[in-house]
Amino acid sequence: MKIAILGASGYAGGELIRLLVHHSTAKVTCATSRKLAGTPIDQVHPHLKGFCDLKFENPAADDIDADVAFLAVPHTAAMTYAGKLLSRGIKVVDLSADYRLPKEIYEKVYGVTHSDYFQAPYGIPELHRNECINAKFVANPGCFPTGATLAAAPLAKHAHTVIFDSKTGVSGAGDNPSATTHYPNVGDNIGPYKWTTHRHLAEMKQELLWLGSKAKCYFTPHLVPVNRGILTTAHILLNEPIEQKEVEKLYSDFYKGEYFVRYQKPSLAAVRGSNFCDVMVESEGLRVVAISAIDNLVKGASGQAIQNMNLMCGLNEQDGLVGAGLLP
Ligand SMILES: NC(=O)c1ccc[n+]([C@@H]2O[C@H](COP(=O)([O-])OP(=O)(O)OC[C@H]3O[C@@H](n4cnc5c(N)ncnc54)[C@H](OP(=O)(O)O)[C@@H]3O)[C@@H](O)[C@H]2O)c1
Missing domain, CATH: 3.40.50.720 (NAD(P)-binding Rossmann-like Domain)
Known part of the structure; x- marks a missing residue:
């Protein structure tokens, strides 16, 4: 090919x-x-x-x-x-x-x-696989919306509010240098940006709606001094309280059979260089904290794009994508 x-x-x-x-x-x-x-x-x-x-x-x-x-x-x-x-x-x-x-x-x-x-089709295969299979064209999602949506999806329709707080590595800005990505501004620092106005919020809202959720959705990104990775903390505020065991079962049922979504404590290092999205949840009743980690250049961009190509061409969805992350 x-x-x-x-x-x-x-x-x-x-x-x-x-x-x-x-x-x-x-x-x-x-x-x-x-x-x-x-x-x-x-x-x-x-x-x-x-x-x-x-x-x-x-x-x-x-x-x-x-x-x-x-x-x-x-x-x-x-x-x-x-x-x-x-x-x-x-x-x-x-x-x-x-x-x-x-x-x-x-x-x-x-x-x-x-x-x-x-x-x-909006190419998060874990949610839109049937639309991507044999498609001639797929719109590959943004890096923030991929991690955020996968963190919140299983609970989306039970929520009245979802607040996404993301930390991203610098490669998310592409290879064009700028004052924001200049080393002394990024190194040994954490910088919030576009606190309420990041353009990826529109994709997050779209996906929550698609999942049957009427939740209000908010998003604030932060630039952190790493090359790759996005860690997203989703505060999911619920209409009815949920127990820890129940929410864990909801996530494991939702992602059953999904090779690229792993239920484990998320960290950037464990997914670096790989197409995995690691997710874990903790409930305190009416608020569930769901945290996801992806590599912005792999599951957040090129890896997911290859996953989509595989679906579009009738190939094994994992072809070319089976590598583990780079820890440490
Ligand atoms: N970086 C990420 O983490 C990430 C994640 C998800 C999605 N994306 C998306 O993926 C795309 C590429 O991102 P990137 O980070 O790889 O950007 P990048 O490092 O700035 O690279 C952009 C590439 O596009 C080419 N290019 C720029 N303007 C062009 C034009 N008008 N016509 C044809 N080619 C053009 C550039 O080469 P020449 O200028 O020499 O042609 C370069 O090869 C963007 O749409 C970005 O939003 C990026």
Whole structure:
């Protein structure tokens, strides 16, 4: 299976190449970057030396030859490629935000006009597997909404309020340096940002609604001095109290058979580099604290995108994704 990665010089694109090395049938044959066309991939991603001997290229969408294309490009760029690739029979997984929300909500939240809108399955496979199987296009969810939604999903419809508090590693901001990600501002520090206005809140609300929940939803992210990972604490405020044993059973029933969701004490290190989401819950009656940990670049982006590709192409969902985390 020929794979094109658009935006292959970025963090999510590099992670797609790293993970696909271990896939049984998918082979990366095209890796794009506008600025680095002609440069060997291992000059930008030295960890991939010996695993991928391609050079970056900058083809027009009409010249891309692939069975599946991953759009690991910023929002608003993805919408310029998606329709063109699909019209040529190429399956597409979009890692950007361009197709995750209904058009009018997307335009309001992102403050841009959508030039090529169509509806797409929202690719959290644990919740939307049937929509993703054999799909031609999947909108891969945001990193925060993946961890947050998986933390709260089993209890969502019993809640009247859900408050998500997330800590994220710096690679979530992509490879473009900024004052926020400058080492002295991040190192030995924890910085809250977009306290009430982060754009991923819209996806979280959408998923709670989809789960049959009428809960009010709030979200505050914090930047922490690690490269990878998102730890989300979900405070789930309930209409009726729930006992610890009952809530544990609810979670284990909900995620029964889900290989990538593990019920255990979450920590960033245990999921680093892997496609796992670790979740655990504690009840104090009317409030349940559910905590999840994911790697933002794997379950929060490229790993989940490959999980979706596997479903879209009728392959084993775990293909290319069976590695354990990197502890310590
Ligand atoms: N980082 C994460 O943890 C994470 C998690 C979930 C989802 N995502 C999403 O995944 C996408 C990529 O994120 P990232 O963190 O990998 O970003 P990044 O490190 O900034 O990389 C962006 C990539 O896109 C290319 N690019 C930028 N503008 C482009 C355009 N207009 N047309 C074509 N290519 C363009 C860049 O190369 P050139 O400029 O050389 O073309 C680069 O290869 C984003 O939509 C992001 O929101 C990221």
